[in-house]
Amino acid sequence: MKRSLNDWKTVTRGILRRTSVRLSISLLISVIVVVSILSVFSYKQSVRIVEQETGDAALQTVQRTGKHMEHILREYEAYLDMMVYDQELLNKLIVLGTPQDTTVYDRTELELAQLLRSYTYGKPLGETITIFSSDFNHVVSTFPDNLIHPAMKSGNAEKIQQMEWVRSLDFTNSTTLFLDARKEAFVSTNPSEAYFAVARKVSDPLKPSIDLGVILLEVSTSQLHAALDGSAMTGTSGYVVLSEQGKVVDSSEPVLESGSLFETSILEQLMTTMTRYGTFVSNEWMDRDHYYVFYTTNPADWYILSYYPREELLAPVRHLLWNFLWLAVLCSVAAAISVGYLMHRGIGIPLRNLHKVMREGEAGNLSVRTTDNPDNEIGDLGRAFNQMMEQISLAYHDTLTNLPNRRYLVEKIEQQIQEAQASDCSFAVLFMDLDRFKEINDTLGHHAGDQLIQKIAKRLLACMRAEDTVARIAGDEFVALLPLHGADSAEAKEVACTIMEAIRQPCLIYGQELTVTTSIGAAVYPQDAQDAEGLLQAADRAMYEAKASGKDAVVSYQAR
């Protein structure tokens, strides 16, 4: 059977109004709020610690790599140092710088080439050496001599001097210059590789004012890559070596081409930093949050920049946080259900039972009492209720027969009148007085009389229909209140006859068989009277008429 939306709302409302459910929900919300606050706090702390630890470790790695790179760069620097103080080289350059016969010049050029070759013995650096005249008008010598840039090869002074890197050479502040990596832009023309270069001006050390030329040492970036790759970074992180101007010299990322300018925003951050090494976070490159760790080399002022995605670093912490939250919510729900169950059992059910009993009492069942009162506030409430019902019972009941007393009866009749008025029904009142009771009471004693009254009360009660009420209003006087279903009072008479028949049966009191009868007067609402007292008087008068007519009879009230 399908329930309507309203039904569901009602059901839900019914469930929600339960205290245990409300308490459980409150508890659940409280726990979730507390857990969430703690989790966020802990997450932030964990992130901070992870960031710090990872940052420290990365900085150490980058510093180590940076020092390694410095060592490599210093080796090239020392290599050039060795050359510029080699008197043999200086002498050759002196000869080539002085006007000579062609033969002398050619021979010295050849000797210089041999000398350059000798420098590379036992030096597996894979570099190429080129010596320019100090005015960059021509290439004095190069090794290996087959690796020559077309502009150099043609010996076109103008073209050589127009080359961007040649124009950028400025030895004012430094004796050794480290030049950006680039492809096919220096003297070496291996198209598959990029080269960076180290340049040094050659002067006569004995007369520093005399410039003898410029040495250019070109090194394939793959040499640097091979040297750095192992030590630089692992996993998802990467590194990039940047020149002082921010151009890529080497990178773990193949897409970053040597010689290209690195992401400007990152460079800005890097170049505005005053320290030689450090860390920063940025999302400006590759559209992801990255941690950056950098180290500035000395010599060259090149940067080694290591980066690693923040997302991947924090993933384990986030994973942990979700696991924790999931577990916390599960535990909270379980705890709330348990608490709800206990609340339901300990508070909800006892209160509901109490409520049911109270409703019964309210309905007139003055005998209802609570049982299993626990030793708590609810138990106290149950006991107080029972005590109250005791008091009420005493006020409305006859203690001998336990039948309702006159006060109860009157209230019942008044209630019945209201119901009858509402439903347009009628009811009858039977006034019963035992015949010969005084006589029995006088002869057998009032104990026997009391016993007789109790037995008669039981019989009367047995004669009552479900909706009928019987009360003892005095000594041997009983009144029955009978709601009528039909239009006349015939059914009242039937009940009266049943009563008379039941009372006529002998009663065994103290071993004696006693037989009593009863005279019954009947009055019907609303024909005979409109209020309780009127009805009782009318029935009483009819009962007297029944007595007068010979007892053991039923007489209906007849208005005169």
Add this chain to the structure above:
Amino acid sequence: MKTINYARLCALFLLLVLGASACTDAPAPQQPDMHGVSEDDKTISLDMWIISNDQKQYHDLLEVLQPYLDANPDLTLQIKVLDWAPAWSTIVKAVAEDEGPDILQLGTTWVPAIAAMGGLADLSPLVDDIGGSEAYLPSSWQTTGILGDPKVYAVPWYADARAVYYRTDAFEKAGVDPDRAFADWTSFREAMHQVNGTEIDGTVMHAIGIPGNQDWDVMQNFFPWIWGAGGDVLTADSKEAALNSEAALQGILHYISLVEEDLVDPTSLDKNSRQAEDDFAEGKSAVIISGPWLASRLATPEEQGGQAESPAAEHYAIAPIPAGPVGRATFVGGSNLSILHNSNRKQEAWELIRYLSSAEAQASYSAVTGFLPARQEVFDAAAENEPGTAVAAFATAVSYGRTFPSLPEWGAIETTLVNRFSAIWDLVVEESSYNEERIRAELDDAVEEVNSILEQYHQQ
């Protein structure tokens, strides 16, 4: 990158969640221990560079300096030993880049160049402390400055000269009269032919040991012959190279003819001075031209690094270099001590140099190394008091000794000469390419190069 410790992270997370440490800060990185900060020490540290092809000179120097070091316990002396071959470049670089020591040994021919670079402190005001120019051998003193500049930039430390060592027993066995053998080139050549192949103690000797292109003294080995023939490296006014003169060529040809005439062990030309000297000591050659250090080595027991037990030790004598067509000549060299211009311990450096210039130190250094004392009185005393000894023989050699001009550009010229003389030996070793014309061409090349250097320096 450091990997994350998950277990640790979990523990940390839980701990934080439980609130036990929720409010504590992350562990601060440990501060490095601040122990080990050096105390303020009052020791004086001096750096000194000396030049030697072995470690013996280092130990000899320490021995001579020991009394001075004992008297100056606060002085710490760091001595670095440079090999002669790369020493020139190393020193030029150090001076050019202000990385040099406090005290620097310089070959006598290098002083003008390093002084002209502005690398050396002017010692003129101090030299009176050690007796001034009169106290030293004139040939040594003239190497302490730049030609035409009255300033003194170095103090002579020791002198050396080349003379002829010969095996007395071999000469005797071959019936050669030593007094005649070293008279002139002709008698020398005859004597060499006579002594060649002499067998002593089962070893057949070659007449003479000559080191080839591997030698650090390759230039010094040639010049006695060039000078003896009337040649010279530069013209008298030092303005142009003169090495390609006919006289110089003849001197060189005479020297290398000793090889051509099979008087020299062919393997000798692949050797350096030290190896050739060892051959002489071991009895493989009857003659060698060398300096006073060899006599010292032949007198020093093996356990102290010498060769006193070698066959030659008891059977040798020293004779003058034979006279050439224009006379007798040998190379007188040696070393000077200088203070670097940028030293900030000049006073302490000078004190040490003054000690090494004292008569006692000069005598003891000469005694342990065999080098000649540069101080005249010590030199004279050794020569006079010990006639017939090595010192006396080398004192004689000094009397006919010559040296190279004190030019600032000499260092550069020397490099060219060393390379060219090495190239001549290369030609001699490759017999097919060796002829007079090739040698002359090498000399012409040398002259071109030296002239370029001279021209360069005389520009401005």
